[in-house]
Amino acid sequence: MKMAEKRTLTCINCPLGCQLQVEIDGDKITVTGFSCARGEKYAKEEIMHPVRVVTSTVPVIDGEVPMVSIKTDGEIPKDMIKECMLALKDVKVKAPVHIGDVIVSDICHSGVDIIATKEVAKI
Amino acid sequence: MINKDLVVIGGGPAGLAAAISAHENGIKDILIIEREEHLGGILNQCIHNGFGLHTFKEELTGPEYAMRYVEKVIEEKIPYVLETMVIDLDEDKKITAINEKEGVMEIKAKAVILAMGCRERPRGALNIPGYRPSGIYSAGTAQKFVNIDGFLPGRNIVILGSGDIGLIMARRLTLEGANVKMVLEIMPYSGGLKRNIVQCLNDYNIPLRLSHTVTKIYGKDRVEGVTVSAVDEHMKPIPGTEEYVECDTLLLSVGLIPENELSRKAGVYINPRTQGPIVSNTLETSIPGVFACGNVLHVHDLVDYVSMEAEAAGKHAAVYLNSHEEAKPDVTVEAGNGVRYTVPSYIDTKILDKILTVRFRVSGVYENQYISVYFDAKRLYHKQKRILTPGEMEQVLLPNAWFAQSPGLKTIRICVEGE
Numbered sequence: 001m002k003m004a005e006k007r008t009l010t011c012i013n014c015p016l017g018c019q020l021q022v023e024i025d026g027d028k029i030t031v032t033g034f035s036c037a038r039g040e041k042y043a044k045e046e047i048m049h050p051v052r053v054v055t056s057t058v059p060v061i062d063g064e065v066p067m068v069s070i071k072t073d074g075e076i077p078k079d080m081i082k083e084c085m086l087a088l089k090d091v092k093v094k095a096p097v098h099i100g101d102v103i104v105s106d107i108c109h110s111g112v113d114i115i116a117t118k119e120v121a122k123i
Numbered sequence: 124m125i126n127k128d129l130v131v132i133g134g135g136p137a138g139l140a141a142a143i144s145a146h147e148n149g150i151k152d153i154l155i156i157e158r159e160e161h162l163g164g165i166l167n168q169c170i171h172n173g174f175g176l177h178t179f180k181e182e183l184t185g186p187e188y189a190m191r192y193v194e195k196v197i198e199e200k201i202p203y204v205l206e207t208m209v210i211d212l213d214e215d216k217k218i219t220a221i222n223e224k225e226g227v228m229e230i231k232a233k234a235v236i237l238a239m240g241c242r243e244r245p246r247g248a249l250n251i252p253g254y255r256p257s258g259i260y261s262a263g264t265a266q267k268f269v270n271i272d273g274f275l276p277g278r279n280i281v282i283l284g285s286g287d288i289g290l291i292m293a294r295r296l297t298l299e300g301a302n303v304k305m306v307l308e309i310m311p312y313s314g315g316l317k318r319n320i321v322q323c324l325n326d327y328n329i330p331l332r333l334s335h336t337v338t339k340i341y342g343k344d345r346v347e348g349v350t351v352s353a354v355d356e357h358m359k360p361i362p363g364t365e366e367y368v369e370c371d372t373l374l375l376s377v378g379l380i381p382e383n384e385l386s387r388k389a390g391v392y393i394n395p396r397t398q399g400p401i402v403s404n405t406l407e408t409s410i411p412g413v414f415a416c417g418n419v420l421h422v423h424d425l426v427d428y429v430s431m432e433a434e435a436a437g438k439h440a441a442v443y444l445n446s447h448e449e450a451k452p453d454v455t456v457e458a459g460n461g462v463r464y465t466v467p468s469y470i471d472t473k474i475l476d477k478i479l480t481v482r483f484r485v486s487g488v489y490e491n492q493y494i495s496v497y498f499d500a501k502r503l504y505h506k507q508k509r510i511l512t513p514g515e516m517e518q519v520l521l522p523n524a525w526f527a528q529s530p531g532l533k534t535i536r537i538c539v540e541g542e
Contacts, residue, residue: 009321010317010318010320010321011318012173012318012321012322017316017317017318017321017515019317019509019510052322052326053172053182054298055170055171055172055184056170056298056299057170057269057270057273059273065271066271066272066273067270067271067272067273069170069184069185069186069270070170071170071172071184078326081298081326085298085299099186099187099190117170117183117184117186117187118167118170118186118187118190119190
């Protein structure tokens with residue numbers, strides 16, 4: 001009989017950073033140590049399919065400020081972070097920009113859009 | 124001289140939440156004074172996500188979190204001035220501020236909320252030998268360069284200090300194509316939140332070297348490298364452990380200091396542990412009618428708690444303005460064994476909320492210890508914690524009933540102890 005694998009993860013969903021104990025026994029994943037449902041969900045996903053929200057900035061043309069902050073409108077697979085950043089390398093947007101504006105739709109075919117997280121008025 | 128019921132100094136997360144709360148509690152003659160070009164404070168450059176889970180039950184980036192409050196201020200037409208710097212505050216709550224358009228202005232306030240935030244400890248506070256080349260920045264300055272101005276401060280980077288901004292910048296610079304060689308921490312544990320170590324360092328295989336520091340900086344015009352040394356338990360470099368690390372940039376993330384020059388000028392008593400004002404349970408400082416909240420009071424790690432604290436300060440400022448009653452604290456809150464400080468330091472039991480939140484930090488790393496609260500000699504709270512670290516602010520909630528059942532109460536002591 002194979003022993004269940006035990007791992008300790010730090011939950012990243014919120015700055016509380018709960019310590020999660022994960023027991024992996026074949027297909028069965030048991031999580032303890034979470035203080036909200038998101039913690040349990042995160043631990044399972046982090047083992048099976050790790051994902052991250054990526055945040056960055058892109059230049060604004062004719063904006064009151066030079067850069068606008070952006071994020072993936074949802075999580076993307078952890079191993080796609082680099083590809084996502086490379087795809088954003090030459091992206092520029094025109095002012096005005098509003099929170100929630102789609103900057104790049106379906107980034108790297110992840111099914112997730114890149115959206116603006118800041119208001120930038122036109123000069 | 125302009126007269127105002129309430130002046131809020133600082134338009135960051137604390138100032139905005141405090142002003143909105145005072146407004147909701149009936150105070151309409153308010154002025155928020157902000158020195159930057161935009162409201163929102165440091166949140167504007169904190170483009171990473173993870174803000175607002177407690178306040179809004181969703182994960183926001185810094186600019187989005189700030190905008191929730193800025194929109195409210197605009198919607199409620201709460202007056203504010205930008206690019207205006209408060210240069211003096213006196214004990215009569217007279218404020219001197221300057222800006223380019225109006226020059227010097229004097230404002231007499233009936234109540235003041237201090238919400239100036241904090242600033243980063245600079246290189247000068249560290250005494251690292253070497254030249255003074257370019258390429259040495261505080262982590263927050265580098266964050267402004269990258270996220271606001273769109274410049275990369277360097278290519279090969281060493282970060283000294285594992286505070287949260289340093290960890291966040293390790294990831295940010297890596298994503299922008301820089302090579303972050305290592306993060307050094309003089310303490311045997313990181314001062315940053317666990318999640319940031321996981322998400323910003325481990326994800327990118329950036330080494331975190333605990334009990335290590337920079338003992339020399341090389342380069343005359345530009346940083347060329349640093350000497351990294353291991354330190355002993357007294358944080359003294361251990362001879363023979365020196366290692367040369369080539370880099371063009373050194374970032375410092377070595378602590379935050381509440382920005383209390385104005386508070387000191389006014390004569391507000393400062394807690395030497397927090398470098399912030401000593402406050403009562405109404406967040407009132409030693410000067411009646413002057414309140415403090417957010418990072419100017421004590422450095423927080425969650426903006427959600429800043430907003431909550433600021434909301435309380437705004438409410439209590441409104442109560443003060445409506446009643447003109449001075450707080451007369453009758454209970455002292457003592458930081459006992461293992462507790463570095465508490466906010467508040469004093470309690471006026473006549474002006475108690477239903478639940479009083481006491482925020483504090485522990486002075487070391489404790490595993491499987493208990494947080495206890497003593498009302499004089501009587502222990503009323505005793506809860507085991509798997510881990511306590513100085514990097515994570517703790518809080519205990521004291522219900523009104525505990526005060527009701529403790530007549531003649533003099534001291535509340537919060538401590539870390541065994542079973």
